[in-house]
Amino acid sequence: xxxxxxxxxxxxxxxxxxxxxxxxxxxxxxxxxxxxxxxxxxxxxxxxxxxxxxxxxxxxxxxxxxxxxxxxxxxxxxxxxxxxxxxxxxxxxxxxxxxxxxxxxxxxxxxxxxxxxxxxxxxxxxxxxxxxxxxxxxxxxxxxxxxxxxxxxxxxxxxxxxxxxxxxxxxxxxxxxxxxxxxxxxxxxxxxxxxxxxxxxxxxxxxxxxxxxxxxxxxxxxxxxxxxxxxxxxxxxxxxxxxxxxxxxxxxxxxxxxxxxxxxxxxxxxxxxxxxxxxxxxxxxxxxxx
Amino acid sequence: xxxxxxxxxxxxxxxxxxxxxxxxxxxxxxxxxxxxxxxxxxxxxxxxxxxxxxxxxxxxxxxxxxxxxxxxxxxxxxxxxxxxxxxxxxxxxxxxxxxxxxxxxxxxxxxxxxxxxxxxxxxxxxxxxxxxxxxxxxxxxxxxxxxxxxxxxxxxxxxxxxxxxxxxxxxxxxxxxxxxxxxxxxxxxxxxxxxxxxxxxxxxxxxxxxxxxxxxxxxxxxxxxxxxxxxxxxxxxxxxxxxxxxxxxxxxxxxxxxxxxxxxxxxxxxxxxxxxxxxxxxxxxxxxxxxxxxxxxxxxxxxxxxxxxxxxxxxxxxxxxxxxxxxxxxxxxxxxxxxxxxxxxxxxxxxxxxxxxxxxxxxxxxxxxxxxxxxxxxxxxxxxxxxxxxxxxx
Numbered sequence: 001x002x003x004x005x006x007x008x009x010x011x012x013x014x015x016x017x018x019x020x021x022x023x024x025x026x027x028x029x030x031x032x033x034x035x036x037x038x039x040x041x042x043x044x045x046x047x048x049x050x051x052x053x054x055x056x057x058x059x060x061x062x063x064x065x066x067x068x069x070x071x072x073x074x075x076x077x078x079x080x081x082x083x084x085x086x087x088x089x090x091x092x093x094x095x096x097x098x099x100x101x102x103x104x105x106x107x108x109x110x111x112x113x114x115x116x117x118x119x120x121x122x123x124x125x126x127x128x129x130x131x132x133x134x135x136x137x138x139x140x141x142x143x144x145x146x147x148x149x150x151x152x153x154x155x156x157x158x159x160x161x162x163x164x165x166x167x168x169x170x171x172x173x174x175x176x177x178x179x180x181x182x183x184x185x186x187x188x189x190x191x192x193x194x195x196x197x198x199x200x201x202x203x204x205x206x207x208x209x210x211x212x213x214x215x216x217x218x219x220x221x222x223x224x225x226x227x228x229x230x231x232x233x234x235x236x237x238x239x240x241x242x243x244x245x246x247x248x249x250x251x252x253x254x255x256x257x258x259x260x261x262x263x264x265x266x267x268x269x270x271x272x273x274x275x276x277x278x279x280x281x282x283x284x285x286x287x288x289x290x
Numbered sequence: 291x292x293x294x295x296x297x298x299x300x301x302x303x304x305x306x307x308x309x310x311x312x313x314x315x316x317x318x319x320x321x322x323x324x325x326x327x328x329x330x331x332x333x334x335x336x337x338x339x340x341x342x343x344x345x346x347x348x349x350x351x352x353x354x355x356x357x358x359x360x361x362x363x364x365x366x367x368x369x370x371x372x373x374x375x376x377x378x379x380x381x382x383x384x385x386x387x388x389x390x391x392x393x394x395x396x397x398x399x400x401x402x403x404x405x406x407x408x409x410x411x412x413x414x415x416x417x418x419x420x421x422x423x424x425x426x427x428x429x430x431x432x433x434x435x436x437x438x439x440x441x442x443x444x445x446x447x448x449x450x451x452x453x454x455x456x457x458x459x460x461x462x463x464x465x466x467x468x469x470x471x472x473x474x475x476x477x478x479x480x481x482x483x484x485x486x487x488x489x490x491x492x493x494x495x496x497x498x499x500x501x502x503x504x505x506x507x508x509x510x511x512x513x514x515x516x517x518x519x520x521x522x523x524x525x526x527x528x529x530x531x532x533x534x535x536x537x538x539x540x541x542x543x544x545x546x547x548x549x550x551x552x553x554x555x556x557x558x559x560x561x562x563x564x565x566x567x568x569x570x571x572x573x574x575x576x577x578x579x580x581x582x583x584x585x586x587x588x589x590x591x592x593x594x595x596x597x598x599x600x601x602x603x604x605x606x607x608x609x610x611x612x613x614x615x616x617x618x619x620x621x622x623x624x625x626x627x628x629x630x631x632x633x634x635x636x637x638x639x640x641x642x643x644x645x646x647x648x649x650x651x652x653x654x655x656x657x658x659x660x661x662x663x664x665x666x667x668x669x670x671x672x673x674x675x676x677x678x679x680x681x682x683x684x
Contacts (some may be wrong), residue, residue, distance in 0.1 A: 008505040008534075016501050092497065109330070117334035117497060119522045121554045130533045138533045212498040213522055213554070217332060256493075257502030265465060265494045 004135030009257040010250075011138050017249025019211065022204040023226025025152060026197040026243035029233065031235050033193035034170045035093065040080065042223025043107040044198045046075045048205025049214030053120045070202040073261040077198025078105075081191050089187070104220060111216035119215035122206070131175040148207055150242040152200060156238050161192070169193060173236075196258060210253075232272050234282025243283055248272060318629050320363035321390050321621055323348075323614075326381030326404065328396040331371025332495075333548065337608050340368065340395035340418065343610025346598055351614065357621040361613070369396060373403040380404040383412045388631045391620075393613055394418060395606075397520070398470055399467035405432050412632065414620075416613050421471040425663060427624075428447075433642055433662045434611055435655045436615045439471035439543075441670050442477055442568035445493060446541050449566070449672045449683075450514060451483040452579040454539060460489035460512035462503060462527055464519030468545070472518035488512050493523030500530050509537050520545035522554065528565055529558035542567035547680065549674070561676040568670045569680070570652060572608055577585045577682040584669060591651055612650045619648050 026041040048069050055065035081231030084099050160166040170177040172189045180186055198266075203216065212218070225248070233244020251271050255264035275283070325344065328337030330582055345364070351363045365387050367379035371405065383389045384407070392408060392415040401417035409429035419434050431493040435536070450456040460488035463469045469492070489510035491503035504527075509514055515538050517527045524546050526602055531540060545551070545615060547567045557565040573580060575588035591611065595603040603611075617638075624641035626634050645657040645664065655664040672683045 002509065005502075005505050006508060009502045012499045012501045015501075019498065057546075112330055117338060118550050119335075119554065132535065136505070139530075139533060208498075213526065215522075217330075217334070240447065253499065253502055256497075256500075257506065260490065264492075 005257070007134055007136040009030065009253050011133075011136055011142070012256070013246070013250035013253035014146070015139060015211065015249070017246035018142065018149050019208050019245075020225055020229040020248045021242050021245030022145060022149040022152070022207060022247050023222055024230035024235075025149070025156065025238070026201040026204070027227055027230045028235055028238055028241045029197040030193050030198065032237075033173050034085075034190045035160045035173060036085065036096045036100065036228075036243065037093070037229075038194075039097060039220070039223055040104040040107065041197060041201055042219035042221070043111075044077060044201025044218040044223055045105050045205040045208075045226075046111065046214060047076060047210040048218065049122075049201025049218075050115055050120065050205070051202070052105065053122055053207040054115070056122065061123050062122075065125065066154065067207045068204065069206060070199045073202035073205075074195045074199040077194045077201075080135070080198070081194035083244065085190070085194070086187065089190075104223070108216060108219060113144045115216055117216065118165045118235070120209070122209045124210045125189050139211060140205075144212070145207050147204065148247075152203070153238055153242060158239075165192075180192060229273055231282060232276050240282050247275070247283075291550030303666045317360055317626070318634070320361050322387065323362055323617065324380070324387060324389030324392045324398075325362050325364055325366045326369050326376050326379045326392070327366065327367075327398070328607070328639075329368040330373040331369075331437050332521075333371040333396050333400070337369075337371070337396045339604050339606035340610040343392070343595070343603060343612075344395065346595060346607075346609075347614035347618075351618055357618055358524050358626075360662075363575060363616075368401055371396070371400070373400055376400045377403050377558075379528065380407050381564060384413050389413070389529075390631065390634050391415070391617055393617075395610060395613065397467060398444070400578040402435075405429060408432050412639075413635050414642055415433055416602070416616060418609060418613075418640075428662045430643075430659075431639055433616070433657065433664070435612065435645075435650060435657075435664055437652055437670065438663065439475055441665070442543060443475050445568050445670050445672060446516070447479060447483040447485065447565075448572075450541060451485055454514065456513045456539075456653060457487060458511050459514040459516055460491065461487055462491045462493065462500070462505040462507065462509055462515055462517045464521060464524055465492050465494050466520065466521040469518055470513060471515070472543070476516065476518075476662040495520070495525065497520070497523050497524050498526075501534060504531050504534050504536060507538075508534065512538065514539045514541060515544065516541045518543050521538055522551065523558075525555035525558075529555050532558050537563065539563045540565050544569050544605055544670070547573070547668045548606070549600040549602060552680075556675065560677075564674045564676060566672060566674055566683075569673050570605055570608065571669055571671055572603065572605075572651065574671060574680050574682040576672055581611060587649070587651060599634075608630055608651050612652060616642070616645070616655070619645060620645065 030036055041200055051069035051072055052065045055068050055274045056062055080103055124140035125144045130140050131138045160170055168184045169189050172186050229244040229248040230241045234240025252268045255267045259267055309339050328334050348364050369376035369379055375461055377604050385387050392413050394404050394417045398419040401419045415432045415435050463472045485605045490510050493500050517540055528540055542565055547569050570598045571584040572588040572613050575585055578585040618641040620638055626637050643657050645655055650653045653665045653667050653669050657664040673680045
């Protein structure tokens with residue numbers, strides 16, 4: 001493998017890694033506050049992408065289109081928590097996972113009626129052209145995905161680590177009883193985490209559409225990849241999500257580049273499963289937590 | 291006594307009347323066509339398009355008084371883009387709805403799953419499958435009057451070697467049922483045209499980044515890339531190749547130039563050198579010479595279609611319409627003289643198998659016990675792209 005090929009594989013891994021990291025953040029937010037594995041997270045991403053494209057094609061500028069998409073998706077997230085998760089708050093974890101899966105199918109069905117089956121695509125933000133570097137290429141949208149994902153990660157670190165509300169959110173997950181005794185409303189915090197995850201998901205949807213395209217049915221496949229990445233890295237920590245995302249992206253890029261005969265789609269998940277089996281709490285989570 | 295005679299007379303009248311009416315009304319109220327097609331899931335796009343074309347032709351036939359005066363009745367079930375759902379739906383159509391003929395109009399992988407069921411139950415079935423790999427597995431009851439990769443492989447390879455002088459090329463093939471045809475046949479046929487495949491790469495439908503595969507191709511000795519796929523990713527492959535600055539000619543398969551793909555990737559298709567693809571004559575009927583009999587055929591269909599749907603038909607819409615015409619022709623010739631479902635199914639099967647010189651939108655078809663595919667002439671064309679239009683390369 002020549003230098004430019006190796007570099008291209010690296011860029012490809014960077015590209016995929018930033019997408020998977022972005023996808024994983026929403027799982028992290030909901031899971032770390034409520035311990036609910038929200039399989040509908042992919043639908044928030046799909047809604048963000050589809051709504052942004054819809055507003056954008058109506059002639060609304062891209063930033064405003066994204067903002068509208070985020071607000072609407074956030075409301076969907078709020079409704080999802082209030083009317084589906086909240087009534088089942090005392091149910092088992094497995095029940096809640098099934099509820100999120102059911103909701104995912106509902107959203108997919110509605111999206112099919114609203115938008116039809118056609119896939120849609122957006123131009124790279126500000127029409128950023130591809131960048132040629134030492135014989136390899138970075139897509140124009142990739143720096144946007146990396147940059148905005150980084151901003152979201154920094155924002156989450158600051159929020160969870162430095163603000164009272166963020167600390168309260170974490171307390172809900174770590175010590176639910178203690179948090180309640182301190183006067184924290186667990187329900188309100190959970191509601192907030194769903195809104196936050198939906199909003200983040202919507203941003204991610206708009207962000208990756210120039211690279212991945214979007215259609216009504218893309219939610220669950222995306223959720224599966226983001227979730228796998230988040231689990232491998234450690235779903236209870238933002239660093240874990242980043243690490244998992246980039247490991248997944250790199251493995252996919254390397255296998256796609258070197259494994260002949262189209263077997264790479266089986267090899268990448270296999271490697272992840274092996275990593276996961278050897279560190280079941282995720283690479284970045286030490287024993288006792290998570 | 292008199293009472294008894296009256297009763298006997300009445301009974302006799304009823305009996306005779308019954309016999310006579312049986313003899314006269316030996317026809318069903320409608321010919322029932324059961325349809326299994328993807329309305330949701332990954333292939334919802336293809337399935338919905340197939341339905342549009344089919345519905346158009348059913349209404350057309352019924353508007354003209356049906357077949358032999360009997361209307362077509364269509365029952366549609368969603369296969370949700372899954373093989374198991376397709377089998378369940380087909381079972382229900384056969385056993386509960388008692389349809390006379392079955393259509394599966396989505397993709398090879400799904401259509402093939404109902405083949406055993408159709409043969410066991412004795413129901414004439416028309417499936418949509420685009421590969422010749424499964425020709426010997428159809429059995430006595432299944433037909434597929436559609437093109438296969440054989441057509442476009444011959445057309446594309448011929449164009450590549452004769453017009454472009456290619457001797458070495460690379461393949462970039464989708465990991466899917468559709469991709470199998472390219473994976474098997476391209477290496478098999480290329481030597482006949484004096485060409486070798488110097489790089490073989492694959493991608494998943496739904497993949498987002500094909501740059502590692504494209505870089506391998508870029509670094510090979512390939513003079514052309516043959517991109518083979520039916521998912522949006524196959525269109526994306528062309529876009530990414532051009533973004534990587536790869537300026538090799540690219541040859542594409544018919545699904546990649548369907549309208550939704552052109553809407554998303556049309557611009558990339560025009561980057562020099564513009565994309566080459568095989569497609570149907572319908573896509574470029576305006577550019578055909580008047581001497582080509584497909585010109586009038588396609589024009590009539592496109593006009594009929596656009597009166598109702600306001601956009602140009604695609605390959606799948608064309609196939610949906612074509613399958614109804616194929617069945618209509620069979621029903622016309624079947625000389626159905628019974629109301630018994632099993633008998634009608636069997637008579638229709640025999641009629642479909644003896645289809646002869648039937649001109650459909652994509653080709654002429656002649657079926658036989660040995661050949662349930664029946665396409666007798668190759669009609670695909672090579673096109674390229676300029677200023678948002680498809681350009682015919684004679």
